Amino acid sequence: MKKIHIVILVGIAVCIMILLSFMADLSTYETLASARQKEGKTVTVIAKLDKSAAVPIEYDPAKNPNLTKFYVVDSLGNRAQVRYYFEKPMDMEKSDRIVLKGKMQGNVFEITRKDGILIKCPSKYKDDPKAAANNLTQN
Numbered sequence: 001m002k003k004i005h006i007v008i009l010v011g012i013a014v015c016i017m018i019l020l021s022f023m024a025d026l027s028t029y030e031t032l033a034s035a036r037q038k039e040g041k042t043v044t045v046i047a048k049l050d051k052s053a054a055v056p057i058e059y060d061p062a063k064n065p066n067l068t069k070f071y072v073v074d075s076l077g078n079r080a081q082v083r084y085y086f087e088k089p090m091d092m093e094k095s096d097r098i099v100l101k102g103k104m105q106g107n108v109f110e111i112t113r114k115d116g117i118l119i120k121c122p123s124k125y126k127d128d129p130k131a132a133a134n135n136l137t138q139n
Helices: 003-025 032-037 129-138
Strands: 042-049 068-074 079-084 097-105 108-111 117-120
Touching: 032 042, 032 068, 032 079, 032 097, 079 097
Parallel strands: 079 108
Antiparallel strands: 042 068, 042 097, 068 079, 097 108, 097 117
């Protein structure tokens, strides 16, 4: 074999390894029911904050500043408690949807990474077409 062939084969092997490492990071969205079936595996769930709970968000920085507990409901109506092991995200109460990336442990969805939660807030012009029109005319 020529040296160029060996270099090309090594290059192809490196490319395959890089692609495989990226594939490990890809995830699909799950429901809370399918996350329960994949207990212990990292999944991504889109849900809404369950505001019907007696205490929608439990966060006591004096007791434990690195624990936020709340309940969510997914699009199919499944409900679960979430434990986020960091401080409460800002404007969580105003959220439209919450994207959670973590692991299901029993009936509790645990998030152990700081970037494991993404708050999707509603547009401030969603319900006010006049404000949206004014914003467009000003620009």
